[in-house]
Each structure stands twice: as structure tokens, then as C-alpha cells.
Amino acid sequence: MKVTVLSGKGGTGKTTVAVNMALSVPDIQLLDADVEEPNCQYFLKPNFNKSEEIYREIPEIDQNKCTACRKCVDFCEYNALAMMLDEVLVFPEICHSCGGCEKICPEDAITEIDRELGVLKHSSTQYDIDFWQGELNIGEESSVPVIEALKEKSDLQKDIIIDAQPGTTCPTIEAVVDSDFGILVTEPTPFGLSDLKIASQLMDELKIPYGVIINRAEEESDYIIENYCDKNNIDILLKIPFKREFAYLYSDGIPFVIDYPEWQAEFKKVFTEIRGVLDEKDYSN
Amino acid sequence: MKIAVTASNNNGYESKVNEHFGRSPFFAIVDTEKEEIDLVKNPAAKASGGAGVQAAQLISDQGVEALLSGSVGPKAYSALTSGNIKMYSTKDETVRKAVESFENNDLSQLTSPNGTPRK
Ligand code: SF4
Numbered sequence: 148m149k150v151t152v153l154s155g156k157g158g159t160g161k162t163t164v165a166v167n168m169a170l171s172v173p174d175i176q177l178l179d180a181d182v183e184e185p186n187c188q189y190f191l192k193p194n195f196n197k198s199e200e201i202y203r204e205i206p207e208i209d210q211n212k213c214t215a216c217r218k219c220v221d222f223c224e225y226n227a228l229a230m231m232l233d234e235v236l237v238f239p240e241i242c243h244s245c246g247g248c249e250k251i252c253p254e255d256a257i258t259e260i261d262r263e264l265g266v267l268k269h270s271s272t273q274y275d276i277d278f279w280q281g282e283l284n285i286g287e288e289s290s291v292p293v294i295e296a297l298k299e300k301s302d303l304q305k306d307i308i309i310d311a312q313p314g315t316t317c318p319t320i321e322a323v324v325d326s327d328f329g330i331l332v333t334e335p336t337p338f339g340l341s342d343l344k345i346a347s348q349l350m351d352e353l354k355i356p357y358g359v360i361i362n363r364a365e366e367e368s369d370y371i372i373e374n375y376c377d378k379n380n381i382d383i384l385l386k387i388p389f390k391r392e393f394a395y396l397y398s399d400g401i402p403f404v405i406d407y408p409e410w411q412a413e414f415k416k417v418f419t420e421i422r423g424v425l426d427e428k429d430y431s432n
Numbered sequence: 433m434k435i436a437v438t439a440s441n442n443n444g445y446e447s448k449v450n451e452h453f454g455r456s457p458f459f460a461i462v463d464t465e466k467e468e469i470d471l472v473k474n475p476a477a478k479a480s481g482g483a484g485v486q487a488a489q490l491i492s493d494q495g496v497e498a499l500l501s502g503s504v505g506p507k508a509y510s511a512l513t514s515g516n517i518k519m520y521s522t523k524d525e526t527v528r529k530a531v532e533s534f535e536n537n538d539l540s541q542l543t544s545p546n547g548t549p550r551k
């Protein structure tokens with residue numbers, strides 16, 4: 148079973164949920180697909196023992212062969228090429244590696260060279276977690292190929308939790324698109340609600356079943372999320388209360404289930420529930 | 433000498449100087465000797481990415497030797513540097529005032545990018 152944890156915006160507790168859940172279910176694989184800010188590592192303190200670079204291809208211009216015809220510059224939809232003083236400049240960060248300029252050059256002046264886009268790192272952590280983390284290199288703009296490569300590390304013998312990038316753009320979609328279930332993490336505030344609405348719309352469009360975890364839950368404000376979920380038939384899987392102790396542990400980089408093991412049972416229950424929902428769905432299909 | 437000034441609107445010398453380069457709606461192309469001005473629309477203003485590079489290409493194709501702008505982002509800076517176009521930062525309100533300041537040597541030349549790129 149593949150479960151992705153996501154949220155409409157950052158800072159809602161998505162990583163908290165992903166890490167604590169991973170620590171509560173036996174024999175789990177955790178993939179940190181928030182490749183621009185992979186934060187699970189701060190809680191899991193992994194000893195990375197394996198890494199793999201992810202490359203993409205960008206053009207290189209042979210200035211001796213180039214006749215400055217400008218065809219490549221006009222062709223590039225992404226403005227990754229410019230012609231300055233009869234010399235073609237390449238802006239690798241903007242290049243989308245479409246390969247078009249190489250094909251279009253009449254002088255064979257363009258070849259494709261590898262550029263490191265990011266890296267995958269693996270560790271079996273001090274906890275019993277098979278942990279992979281994707282990292283996008285600074286300055287690079289396209290996370291999707293790194294997330295694709297990360298997902299290839301999925302060990303289908305295991306249950307998998309994916310920590311997705313916050314938001315609802317391509318990198319988030321790439322992380323969740325082939326998951327069995329999505330956990331949307333939110334907070335009981337008007338902002339939390341509006342982000343939740345956007346995220347749940349996305350899940351509806353992708354036709355992936357999902358449920359909600361309310362982080363920093365407080366009795367007097369939970370209704371903000373509860374009313375919406377009631378009305379739209381969305382399950383609330385868990386409420387993580389607003390607790391000073393949890394906040395302290397968080398800032399010390401300690402997953403709270405370590406100090407409050409009774410919460411492991413809660414997360415495990417959520418996981419079992421999800422499995423139940425999915426089995427039922429299979430059954431009715 | 434031909435210079436380019438970022439412009440928020442199309443109103444000749446009275447156009448307002450635009451703070452950012454890549455997504456500036458217009459560029460005023462001013463020939464300081466002939467005292468001629470021409471406003472060109474910036475197709476990169478609405479580009480989804482690479483606006484700075486595309487805008488640099490546009491003004492380089494106009495044959496300008498200097499650019500006056502509030503700020504210039506890193507990619508545009510490197511493109512313009514390769515194109516031998518000098519960049520000056522201006523806080524003047526109108527294109528007319530910016531050109532005057534430039535001619536009086538009151539503007540400081542940029543030696544590094546001072547704008548942040550927008551995706
Ligand atoms: S298409 Fe080829 S020959 Fe023409 S400008 Fe580009 S690199 Fe040079």
C-alpha cells in the first residue's frame with residue numbers, strides 16, 4: 148500500500164505526520180519527495196550510506212561549428228538560449244531538456260551533456276525504516292524527474308509512505324499520482340481550510356481516495372475543518388492536539404511518538420483504517 | 433548612443449520607469465544623439481519562465497549599449513554582460529529623468545545582479 152502525505156501549503160505538520168506514522172507501522176519504507184526541502188531527515192537523523200545522482204541533458208554549443216543562424220534561440224520555447232554578440236548562450240537552469248535545439252541545429256553544433264539535477268540518498272535509520280530522500284540541487288527548477296527517480300526506489304513488498312511537496316503543482320501531483328491513498332494534513336484555521344479545499348479538489352480530480360489529519364487541533368476551532376469534512380463526506384482520520392510538549396520535541400528534532408509511545412497506536416490505527424477503506428473499495432469494485 | 437529604459441506604460445519620455453527588468457511591460461529605446469525615443473512592447477512580460485533572458489535578447493537586438501532599470505535579475509545580468517550592455521540602477525520616476533541622470537553621470541553602474549528572479 149502506498150500512502151502519500153500532502154498539504155495545501157507548507158508548515159502544517161505534513162512531515163510530522165509522515166515521520167511519526169512511519170515510526171508507528173512496522174517494516175515501512177519512507178520516501179521524502181519534498182525534494183526542495185527534504186525535512187524528514189531532521190527527525191530521523193539518517194546515516195546516508197548510498198547515494199545516486201540524477202542527471203538531465205542540456206545543450207552544449209560548439210562555437211566553432213555555430214554560424215549564429217539563431218534557429219535554436221528562436222526555437223527554444225523556454226528562453227533558455229540567447230544570442231549575444233553572435234554567440235549562443237545556454238541558461239541551464241531554465242532549460243527543460245526537451246532536446247529540440249539539438250535536432251533543429253543545421254550545423255550539428257549542439258550536443259547534449261549531462262547536468263546533475265539532484266540526488267537520491269538512502270539510509271536505514273536508527274529506527275527500523277527504509278528511508279530514501281530526494282534532493283533537488285539549488286538553482287534547479289524541475290523537481291519532477293527527481294521525484295520520478297525517487298519513486299522507482301519503491302519497495303512494493305513494503306508499505307510505503309511518501310512525504311510530498313506542499314501545494315498542488317506538478318511536484319506534488321507527481322508524488323501522489325500513483326498512490327493508493329492520500330492523507331491531507333491541515334490546521335483548524337481559515338487558512339488551513341482554504342488550503343484543504345484546494346488539496347481536496349486535487350485529490351478528487353486525481354480520483355485518489357483520501358482522508359484528513361488535523362494538526363494542532365483545538366476543541367474550540369476544530370469545527371472549521373469538521374464542518375467542511377462533514378459536508379463533503381471526507382473522513383477525519385486523526386487529530387493531533389496542540390500541545391506545548393509536541394512543539395518542544397519538534398524543535399529538538401524528535402518525533403513525538405518516541406516520547407509518547409501511546410501515539411504509535413493511534414497512527415497504527417489510522418493506517419489499519421486506511422487499509423480497510425481500500426479493501427472495501429476493492430471489494431465493491 | 434542607444435540606451436534602453438524599463439517602462440511601465442507607453443507614454444514617450446513621460447513613461448514611468450519600471451522597477452523590474454525581465455517583466456517590464458515596455459522598453460523605451462532612446463537614441464541620445466538623435467534624441468529619438470521608441471517604445472517597444474516586451475513580449476517577455478507575460479512569459480512563464482526565462483523572462484529575463486528573453487528581455488535581454490530583445491534589447492540586445494535593438495542595439496543598445498546601456499540599460500537603465502530599477503533592478504536586474506541574475507540571468508538577465510549574465511546575458512546582458514555577455515552582450516556587452518552596461519546596466520545602471522535608477523530610482524527616477526520617468527524615462528526623461530532617468531535619461532537625464534544617466535547623461536549627467538548620476539547613476540551607478542551595476543556590477544552584480546540586484547533583482548530576484550520570479551518564476
Ligand atoms: S542553430 Fe546551431 S548554428 Fe544556428 S545558432 Fe544555434 S547552435 Fe548556432
Ligand code: SF4
Pocket residue numbers: 205206222223224225226227228241242243244245246247248249
Ligand atoms: S533542450 Fe529544449 S529547453 Fe533546453 S535549450 Fe534546447 S530547446 Fe531549449
